Amino acid sequence: MIGSFTFENLPCRVVFGSGTLASAKAEVERLGGKRALVLTTPQQEAQGKSLGAALGPLYAGIFPGATMHTPVDVTERALAAMKACEADCVVSLGGGSTTGLGKALALRTGVNQLCIPTTYAGSEMTPIVGQTENGLKTTVRDAAILPETVIYDVDLTLTLPAGLAATSGINAIAHAVEALYARDTNPVTSLMAEEGIRALARALPAIAAKSDDREARTEALYGAWLCGVCLGTVGMALHHKLCHTLGGTFDLPHAETHTIVLSHALAYNAPAVPEAMARISRAMGAADASQGLYDLAKRLGAKLALRDIGMPESGIDKAADLAVTNAYWNPRPLERDAIRDLIARAWAGEPPGAVKAAA
Helix, strand or coil: CCCCCCCCCCCCEEEEEECCCHHHHHHHEEEEEEEEEECHHHHHHHHHHHHHHHHHHHEEEEEEECCCEEEEHHHHHHHHHHHHHCCEEEEEECCCHHHHHHHHHHHHHCCCEEEECCCCCHHHCCCEEEEEEEEEEEEEEEEHHCCCEEEHHHHHEEEEEEEHHHHHHHCCCCCHHHHHCCCCCCHHHHHHHHHHHHHHHHHHHHHHHHCCCCCHHHHHHHHHHHHHHHHHHHHHHHHHHHHHHHHHCCCCCCHHHHHHHHHHHHHHHHHHCCHHHHHHHHHHHHHHHHHHHHHHHCCCCHHHHHHHHHCCCCHHHHHHHHCCCCCCCCCCCHHHHHHHHHHHHHHHCCCCCCCCCCC
């Protein structure tokens, strides 16, 4: 039975396909941009300069300093670069780090954003930015943060290494997983979530087997788009809270953290969300949703333990304390000891276990 619900359709233009990067100049013009600042990470600076050349007279300059977790000091340097070249819009080329920087600039200045993702992060479809300062990561949700236009070009993902595709893809799946049991979940978003999980769960092993499989790369990018829409449309829960806490506190890589934590967070919430568990299992073709996600990460060769990506064992208790402070809504009440057990299992790389409620 379908009950009452609210669905908010976010105003974002999407251009999807192969070779769509060629439309960047026209899309900047469509937004009314005259001087575009291109944003990249240091590793993608050459790609950014090539894009700048294609923008021609619209190209105002490049800021190749984006980094993970959107540090406030990096945003301030990018603001200075914007002012110096008199940019009136930004073009973000890259993964979640670059997208996050573009969003932070838009939040501060109100400029339009053209976002061109090269990974499966999904954040380009959300009005949310996470920013880090003094070792703490906080999130802001505001309509000004949502990019006006997103160009998805499958060609840009063909060179994404299979290992990065795996963690980026599971990061995207996490958005859809939590959308299925969100406080404001709705039938439309749930359809997108299940389809996004299905597409990525099928595409990622094919990419691992044959990195240049264009059909699999297309399906993965399609799935990532759907999962990103889920992230932007409904609220998230424990998994995202934990990943923000761990990433911001211990400077852990974003996608790898999501990949490791997801199966454990889902196991924690499983008793409270049987319908969501059934839908995830169906989408993945797995008997158990949380074990299926763990097995997928293992099959793709992703790291399975937080200790292997830089988290100290001494941080387990600190992370548990932070997770229950200013907590997100969650379908199952947040119990500090049970969450500590969850984090400890993820730190050690153990399979997800049933997390019992306190007596």
